[in-house]
Amino acid sequence: MLDLEAEQAGIGALGEAARAARFASVASAFCHWCEAGLNEPTSVALVREARMQIATLHAAALRLPEMDEIEAEDPPDAPEPPKRDAALASALANRFARLPVGYYRVFFNPGDLQDEEPCVGDLQDDLLEMHDDVRKGLWLHGQGHARAALREWRLLFDAHWGRHAVNALYALQGREC
DSSP: OOHHHHHHTTTTOOOHHHHHHHHHHHHHHHHHHHHHOOOOSSHHHHHHHHHHHHHHHHHHHHTSOOHHHHTTSSOOOOOOOOOOOHHHHHHHHHHHTTSSOOEEEEOSSTTOOSSOOOEEEEHHHHHHHHHHHHHHHHHHHHTTOHHHHHHHHHHHIIIIIHHHHHHHHHHHTTTTO
């Protein structure tokens, strides 16, 4: 049985604090790569590392507890995470500009097979949005609010940054050549 299946079946399920710490470790590595990384010597290596970072984060998010599990008890009472820092966002955008992909075509609802027109995706925006959403949970976790961090990560993964992650992987797939 896969670890994920075991967790969902309640076999060897981790406690809330341990689950938050496990995701925080992956999220912290992703944010560190965004903030200090992107130093790979070639565009091939850069794309490969970007794909690895995004895929690892996405896979870890799939292991987060579901919202009904997080909110089975009283909703978390935690402070509001700080807003996006403009200087950091600008520095990140400059780093992300090193990637050999900028804009790409994507369908907002790929399951709609009618005559929906494609949208334009933006890899820099995808990475910035992922970084911001994940960093909010890291801030909460660092303040000692494990449940609030789990809630933030799961809610924003399902509603927002999960789609950015999948779209970013789509845009980067095959760009190592």
